[in-house]
Amino acid sequence: MKSILLLAGVLFTTSCSTTQEFDRKILDRVHDNEVTPTTPEEGKENQKLKITFLNVGQGDATLIMAPNNEIILFDGGPPGAGADTIIPYLQSNNIDQLTHIIATHYHADHIGGIPEIIAGPDGQLDTYDDLIPTGFVYDRGEDQTALEQAYYPPYADATDTFHAILNPGDRIVSEDLSFEILAVDGELIDGTIIDMGDPRNENSASIATLIEYRTFTLFIGGDLTGGGIDSPDVESTLAPLVGDIDILRVSHHGSRTSTNQTFLDHTKPEAAIISYGEENDHGHPHDEVVKRLIDNGIEIHETNDGNVTIEIDSDGKHSFSQ
Ligand SMILES: [Zn+2]
Numbered sequence: 001m002k003s004i005l006l007l008a009g010v011l012f013t014t015s016c017s018t019t020q021e022f023d024r025k026i027l028d029r030v031h032d033n034e035v036t037p038t039t040p041e042e043g044k045e046n047q048k049l050k051i052t053f054l055n056v057g058q059g060d061a062t063l064i065m066a067p068n069n070e071i072i073l074f075d076g077g078p079p080g081a082g083a084d085t086i087i088p089y090l091q092s093n094n095i096d097q098l099t100h101i102i103a104t105h106y107h108a109d110h111i112g113g114i115p116e117i118i119a120g121p122d123g124q125l126d127t128y129d130d131l132i133p134t135g136f137v138y139d140r141g142e143d144q145t146a147l148e149q150a151y152y153p154p155y156a157d158a159t160d161t162f163h164a165i166l167n168p169g170d171r172i173v174s175e176d177l178s179f180e181i182l183a184v185d186g187e188l189i190d191g192t193i194i195d196m197g198d199p200r201n202e203n204s205a206s207i208a209t210l211i212e213y214r215t216f217t218l219f220i221g222g223d224l225t226g227g228g229i230d231s232p233d234v235e236s237t238l239a240p241l242v243g244d245i246d247i248l249r250v251s252h253h254g255s256r257t258s259t260n261q262t263f264l265d266h267t268k269p270e271a272a273i274i275s276y277g278e279e280n281d282h283g284h285p286h287d288e289v290v291k292r293l294i295d296n297g298i299e300i301h302e303t304n305d306g307n308v309t310i311e312i313d314s315d316g317k318h319s320f321s322q
Contacts, residue, residue, distance in 0.1 A: 049177065049213045053249065053301075053308040054089060056081035058277030058284070059109030062220060062249060063089070064211070067314075070099040070174045073117070074209070074220050075110040079151065082116025083123055089307075090131075091121065100135040100172065101159075102179075104222025105206040106149040115158035125158060132162060138172075140185050140207060141165040145200045166207055176214055183208035183224070183238055190241055194234050201225065203252055204232045210242060215316030217245040219267060223252035226260035235259070239266035246318065247310065248272040248298070254285020264296050271299040271320070273308050 050065040056077030063086075064072040076082050090096070103111050114137070120129035137159040146152050156163075168189040172179040185205040186194040196204050206222030219242055226235030235251075239262055248269035251258035253276040272293050276284040285302075293300055301308045301320060312318045 047314065049216070049312040051218065051310045051312070052089075053273045053275055053303050054081075054085060055303045055305075055307050056085050056113065056275070056277075058253065058280040058282075059112070060104070060222070060249075060253070060275045061086055061113065062275075064177075065093075065095075066174055066177050066213075068175055070177075071095055071097065072099055072172075072174075072179070073101045075104055075222070076101065076114035076117050077112065078109040079112035080116075082113025083119075086113055086117055087121055087131075096131075098131055098133045099174070100133055101137040102166070102207065102209065103137065103139040103155070104220070105140070105202055106146050106152045106155065107202055107223065108149075108151040110222060111155040112151045115154050118158045136162055136164040138164055138166045138207075140205060143185075145202055145205065149202060178212050180210045180212070181207060182210055182241055183221070183234060186232065186234060188234075188238055188241060192237055194232055194237060197230065197232050201230075201232055203257070204234050206251070208234075208238060208242075210245070213312055213316065214314065216247075216312045216318055218247045218249065218310075219245050219269070220249040221251040221258075223255075223258070225252065225257045226263055228257050228260075231257040233260070235263040239263045242267050244268050246270060250274045250285070250289070250293075252284075253280075253282070254289045255282065256286040256288055259289050259292065261292060261296075264292065264298070269298055271301065273301045273303065275303040278304055 047067065049067055052063045054061040054063060059078040059081060060075040061077040061081065062074040077086060101114060103114060117131055119125045120131045122129050166181050166184055168181055168184050168187050170181040182189045184207050186196045203223035204225045206224040208221040208224050211218040224234055225231035227233035245267045248267060250272050254274040274285045301322065306322050309321045310318050
């Protein structure tokens with residue numbers, strides 16, 4: 001088992017890029033164990049943690065806005081969603097700086113929009129309004145399977161000088177908010193290694209994260225698989241390591257390759273969010289997954305009906321809005 005690595009509490013800074021000479025080289029950071037205390041801007045603290053599952057069509061993008069104004073984005077939606085949906089959403093919420101982006105895996109519906117987000121409102125990389133995170137763009141690193149993904153090269157190019165690799169056991173900590181990395185590329189936090197198949201299954205390689213804020217817990221596993229249709233079963237072995245959670249971001253848009261009964265037996269979520277686009281080519285979410293969630297008494301929210309937002313108060317109590 002890998003040792004627990006405290007990654008960050010990255011210094012929060014407000015954007016002043018309009019008056020600051022842009023130099024990408026100064027943003028070339030080192031991934032290390034240093035913990036820097038967060039410094040919320042005076043008077044701007046929010047009382048609640050806010051998590052929005054954005055309606056990006058067929059894909060995923062989840063924006064986490066912490067009480068100390070740190071902003072963490074899980075996945076950037078499909079190509080077009082970064083410019084058309086996510087940038088406008090950030091602007092409408094007066095967000096001009098991201099702290100971290102986490103790319104769960106390298107399929108287009110998760111990383112296609114990330115270069116557009118980095119490019120900022122003008123849509124051009126290497127200009128004054130680039131949305132460079134103050135922290136990192138986290139991913140699993142480059143491997144042969146990554147290089148075979150159509151949208152990996154533009155993603156890797158856009159994030160080249162400020163990306164960092166996550167491993168199981170890593171923790172990203174920001175005051176009361178923490179992100180514990182439970183699985184990366186089939187390697188679990190307890191050291192178990194799941195066979196990723198041949199050829200390796202990109203969905204199964206997804207980074208799985210347990211997000212905790214006080215007593216509140218949320219699981220985001222990208223497109224993590226649970227067996228069926230040539231998909232390795234990562235979920236069943238991971239499930240007891242996740243434990244009881246409040247909310248499940250349903251993996252793989254409600255595909256029948258994910259969200260198996262063993263996973264639900266261990267995690268016991270009270271509500272689930274399914275992110276998918278209207279009349280998508282895959283038929284997501286699949287009927288048997290929706291039925292399984294209902295049969296387990298789990299309340300379902302869908303981004304197809306619009307952004308889904310959860311607000312969590314300082315006691316860890318949460319409420320949904322859409
Ligand atoms: Zn996907």
